[in-house]
Structures are given as structure tokens and as C-alpha cells.
Amino acid sequence: MSIWNRKDLIALADLSAEELLFLLETAKAFKGVGEREIKKVPALRGKTLINFFVEPSTRTRISFELSALRLSADVINISATTSSLQKGETLKDTALNLEALLADIIVLRHSSAGAAHFLSERLHASIINAGDGAHEHPTQGLLDGFTILEKYGRLQGLEVAIVGDILFSRVARSNIYLLTKLGAKVTLVGPSTLVPQKFETLGVRVTHHIDDILETADVINLLRIQHERQHKEYFPGLGEYVTLFGLTKERVARLKPKCLIMHPGPMNRGVEIDSEGADGARSVILEQVTNGLAVRMAVLYACGGGKGILT
């Protein structure tokens, strides 16, 4: 573990290509664990992981919980709804209390960008960012990268399109950092309100026409349209969005035969993606979920001071 010397995983923007590859390689080793008869290794036995989800997310919480259990850690869940910890208490006080419980790892989902970074500077525990506002969702970026790498054997030179609400998407940001650092060519697709030209400073291409990428993309990653979060002033209306950017049956037919269709879930079928895309041969959407476990095991292992060979 000479390459990895971090106690936290906050943002893929902070990591070198070598660090990203180290995590992806480690995830590859862990993927085998999930396929065994006994899906458990003793790597984090006796360690305590606290899943602290101030913003709710069953999907990500379960993925971290299962990953930790498969590493034999003890897991405690705290959700926003149950957290009286928060009652009249600052995030810092809450976090200091979690550390005083001798937690080894705190997985934090929070609605404010920077929340995980804030904790990482104040606590000895490892902080894993499970999504902070519109900033980053690093394990989602890693699992997307892992899935592409597993299918193509490389990221270098691949054409990856990310479609949807990029402006408010932490998934998009984490994907962009990982993919560009590892040599993929990223194109962002969406209405100009949600995909402003300024993203080009991150080393990606921006287009407002999905036609521009349909026939050339090696990977198309559809972001979830979050009705509930959409800022009215940015969003063109659902019908118009589907017409302009939805991955309809017709558009699926124009994709390259080997183009991977990805989605971080949960899908809105008939909105950003039709069933032809979601369930067809090109879809790797469920594999992303499975790979999420391997990637999170790798991250918990690397940051949480996992010991011993991966046996």
C-alpha cells in the first residue's frame, strides 16, 4: 500500500491517476469475494463503521453497509430522520461525538458541499464522502470507472458521454475527474442551462445536441432527472427534456453495438431512459450496482487500515 496514504476519500479531484488506479485494482481483488460461497473476509474485523446519512439514501447506505459487513466490520446506521444527534447540535459537535464513540470510519452523506471535507480535517476517523451536495460522489465515480474498465480493459481514448443535469450533479463531477485523469474523452450533453459552456475548463467537451454523440460514444451515462430537486428556472419541462435528451428506442438503435449504457439509478423509465436502453444488451446498469460493492470494499479497506492479505 505504498501508493495509498490517505485516511479519507473526499473527492476524486484530489486523487492522482496512480491513486485512482490503485483503488480500481483493489476493487478488482474484492470483486471475487462477492462471488464466493462465503462472502466475507476478516479485513476490518473489530473496526466500527458509522453510516451517517444526514441526507437520506437507501441505495447508497445499503451498498456501504453490505461492503462493511463483508469486510467483517461492525456497522451502525444513523439516518437524518432518526438523528436526535442533530437536535440543537452543529455538524462538528455531532461528528466529535461519533469520534468519541471510537468510530474508525464515518461514511457521510450530506446535502452541503464540503461537509465531508470539513469533518476530515477535524477527526482522526476516516471520512468517506458518500455524496456532499452538488460537489462529489467519489465512490459512484469509481464504480462507473470500474465498470467501463472491466468491459473495455482500458479507459484511455474511450469516448464517454454524460447526459443530463450536469450542473447540479455530484455523480457527473466525480465521473469527469476520474475519466479525464485516466485518459477518457468526456462529452457532457444537456440543455445549456444545465450544461453551461464553462465545464470545458475541466477538459471536457460540451454539447447541447444528443445527436452529436449517439454514433460515436463508447459509453453513454444517463443521469437521473431529479424532479423533486429541479430548479424550475433551469429545467425545460419534462416532455421537452425527453424529446431533446431522452435515450429513446430510436436513439438506442443508433448507438454503436458495443456502446455501454450506464445509469446511477434509480431510473425514471420513460424519462431519461426507455426500457429498450435500460434492459437491452448494451446496458451495464445492474453490473454497476454489483461493482459498487467491490469499489466500496476497496475504499473502506484502503482508508480504514484494513490488514492482511485479501483472503
Next chain:
Amino acid sequence: MSIWNRKDLIALADLSAEELLFLLETAKAFKGVGEREIKKVPALRGKTLINFFVEPSTRTRISFELSALRLSADVINISATTSSLQKGETLKDTALNLEALLADIIVLRHSSAGAAHFLSERLHASIINAGDGAHEHPTQGLLDGFTILEKYGRLQGLEVAIVGDILFSRVARSNIYLLTKLGAKVTLVGPSTLVPQKFETLGVRVTHHIDDILETADVINLLRIQHERQHKEYFPGLGEYVTLFGLTKERVARLKPKCLIMHPGPMNRGVEIDSEGADGARSVILEQVTNGLAVRMAVLYACGGGKGILT
């Protein structure tokens, strides 16, 4: 395990008498585990069980959770209230996601009849029906059967009365299938709106007078009156129900000395059952709860591919 070749437990209606007896025999072996100093066997170590309760039920959830922990499985709970999985997602998509997490066993409680069957046809994971609408609640039927068998040493020829809202009761249905297949004589008791004559096609007797069974029953199983669910047009009013069908002190006195009083819980004291019945010598209501653990361990073990001797 030559008799048992199923990956799922959906409905007792599907099982042969031999399969039912196999589960009851296996439960007998597991009952001993709960009485040990260390209530744990390694049978499902490294397996993942997801308790997916779309319709809430603390009681049944806990029983499955404890059963799984005593088999050394890893358990993840997802409840309807916390499940953002469900947000804009079909049951099928949610289930495919759970399978992609490499869950070995999914225990499903759902308000729609057929939900568990639907999943069982689409997933490789074992699906255990923990109650689907008014269809079946097979582990409740098994634990009721187990409790009677433990007390009488047989089911063959016993007179079993089931009293209450049969029409909307999955507990009643699962009991009827198990008891008739294993040779008991079942009588359903309740108002004609809730116990229509057509139930006779299932091989049971129907009566609208509790007097008909009080002095002959070997077992009387009182269903919970679910105020909150009652369809107004079927239900005669609570006072009238108690007068006609409640197991009052006077009625308890007319039961055979060895008649077993059963209830799936939680009880409405003073409605379907009085404390004389609930707490008296004939009551096996708390034993049903204990037996629920043994039965659920047996079901998880049989369906989940438990390995090795029960040690």
C-alpha cells in the same frame, strides 16, 4: 435434503404434505438452538439476507432478523418508510437492484397479493414471502402448525377452528392449506360477510355461530381484528363482533380443558379475545412467537442453501 428442492417459499398452497412435514421437522431441530447458552449456528455464515418490508411489520421483521442472525447470516433491513429505492422505481427494478447487491435471500412483506411470486420468477435469490396482501403468510401458517404439532404430537384428525376476518386474512389462508393437507379438520367462524360459504371449496367447514365449535375444538385460533383495514361494508361493528364472536370469559369456560388458544398477535384484548383466554392455561400465544424463530430458521436454512449439519 432430498425432499426440499425449492429456492423460494411463496405459498403453503404450493407445498406437498411431505414438504410441509420436512420444514416442520427441520424447525424442530432448530428449536433447540434458541435454548442454548450460545444461540448461534454457522449455517448461513457469509450469506446476505435482505429484509424488504414494503408494508411495515416490526414483529415479523424482528423474527426474521433474529432467525437470520442465529444462522450467522448478514442482515440488511429496508423498510417502506426509508426506501428511496421505491422512488420512481418499479418493484421489479428495485428487486433487480437487490439481486445485483448479491443478496442470497430476500424476505418480502408487501401489500399486494402475488408480489413475492412475481419476484421469485425474476430473481436468482431465494424469495421468502413474509405476507403478501390477503394471499398468504406461509411462515405464520408453519409456526401455527408447528405449535399444534408440538402440543398434540399430530395434526391428523384434530378439530381446528379459525375465528374472525377470514376473507381478508393471509394468516387464515396459510393455516387452511397447511392444516387440511396434514389431515386436520378446519372450521372457519365469523359473520357471513367475512366468512363466505365459498370457502368450503377449500375443504373446510364454515359456520357463522361460534357456539358450533366451542365444545368440540381442539384448537381455536383467533385472528386479529384489524380496525384500520376493515372494509366498512363487511364489518358488523365492534360491539356486535365482540358479542357474537369474541372469546369472552364465558366462552373460554366452555372450551375443552386441553383446547389450545392461539393468536398471531398483536392481540386486541377485549375485542377478539379476553384476558382469561389470552393468559390462561390453554393459551399458547407466546409459544407461537418462540416457535416462529425455529420455523423461520428452518425456512431460511432450507431455501437459502444452508450447509452442514445443524451444529
Next chain:
Amino acid sequence: MSIWNRKDLIALADLSAEELLFLLETAKAFKGVGEREIKKVPALRGKTLINFFVEPSTRTRISFELSALRLSADVINISATTSSLQKGETLKDTALNLEALLADIIVLRHSSAGAAHFLSERLHASIINAGDGAHEHPTQGLLDGFTILEKYGRLQGLEVAIVGDILFSRVARSNIYLLTKLGAKVTLVGPSTLVPQKFETLGVRVTHHIDDILETADVINLLRIQHERQHKEYFPGLGEYVTLFGLTKERVARLKPKCLIMHPGPMNRGVEIDSEGADGARSVILEQVTNGLAVRMAVLYACGGGKGILT
């Protein structure tokens, strides 16, 4: 374990000085476990603990859950919000059901004084009181005592001030019983409505002027002002409370250099305590949290029939 022969921990008022010291000594042995690489001992392996929180409390629930996991027990959480157990069911019926699940230990948080005692007389399971109304919160009293003992090496003769809403505080009651039995001199501080003179019958001093204790206290324990619970007729208004009883920067400066500042959390900064007190060198507030784990491990071990050397 010749000194300890109780199955339950209900109230520190019931315990002898020897029993209190036994628990504090045992906690000292367990504190080391939390500092190890592998924070786990097999003392309660195969035992089942049910965290039954009818009144919500994330903080205390987590502390008990972690303590139990570190003793290798299986833990089930039931919260008020999820508990359909309670639906139309008395506390006694619910408790009998928990016992029928073969729970070894039930940790109960309840809004009614006496709830834990009620269960302890009716169940074979060990009942641990995690706070019952305004009666007692014995593990909080123990962890406060443990923290003082750890810092001073003794309780005998120490001047301990408890400031705030004593009348409705279970934390205050448990502290008073432990501290007076172990020889500390306790002074209660607060407005006369919340700290009536009658408390002197417990062997403590009462004052309505914080100035009386600032320069002499060896320990000052600030209770949380519970806005939401305050009975309007007792409480002087928040601004007035801060002026008269808040541990402001100015008051902190008048404390002895070695005076310990304690708080059961969560703190209302700027109300009962200012940041100068909360975060300064005298504060042992976070150590209280850490010590809570050691104390709860000791209590679970003693009551739950933990076996074997603490290894």
C-alpha cells in the same frame, strides 16, 4: 462476580456503594477494549440484545448498540416510530413478546418513570434502564461517575455541582445517588422552580445562585435545557436562564483550574454552556461519550451473564 447478583439495572438508588464500585471497576477493564486494534471480545457471543426505544434517542441507542457489538452480542433495534408492536398492545404484552423471542437483554428507553422496573418484575430477560421518564438514567450516572473517578482517582470528598433543570432530570437523579453513595458532596444549582428545597432530603445542598459554587466546585455538570419539554410554568425564559445560570466565558474564568466541566449532551451552545467551557482544557464532555461505551459494556456484561475472562 460475587458482589453482583442482579439480572437488571434499573436505578442507581437501589445499588450499594460496593455494587457501584464493582461496575466502575469492570468498566475500567472494558475501557481498554475500545483502544485496541480489534475492538471486540467474545463475552456475549450468541446472546441477543434488543434495544427497545419507545422514546427516541439516537445517542444512547448507538452507545448501547456499539457496546453490545463489541461484546459480540447480536443486536436488534426497535424504535417508537417503527414499532407496530405497540399498536393496540400494552407494554406488558409487547415485553412478553420480546421475551418469547428469547432476548437475553432488553435495553428500554421509555417516557414513563417505572417502565423498566415494571418489565424487570415480569420478564426473565435482563432489563437495562436507558432512561425512564424523569426517574433515572443509571448508565449516564455511572459514566459521569467513571469520568470523575478517572480524572481525580477518587470521588470521596469532591465538590460536585449539578446545574439546570433538576426537577425533571433523570440524569441528575442518577448522578445524585451515585455521587452521594460514593462520598462526593453534591450541590444542585438552578431556579427555585426547577430545584426545589426538598431535594436536600437526598443528602445534597441546594442553591439558586451559581456564584455559590463557581470557585469551589471540583466538577460542574451542566444539564441540557430541553426547550421542547419545558413546562412553561417552571421555566424563567431562556434569556433569563442564561443570565442567571449559563456557564458563560466569564464564569468559566472563575472556575478552579482543575475543575471538570461535564455535560450529558447534546449541548445547546450559548444556552447552558458557552464554547469557552465546552471546548476548553477543563472540558471532559467528549471523554464522557467514550466512557459511556466502557460503562455500558460493563453493565451488559454484569447483567447479561457474560462469561469468561475479559480477553
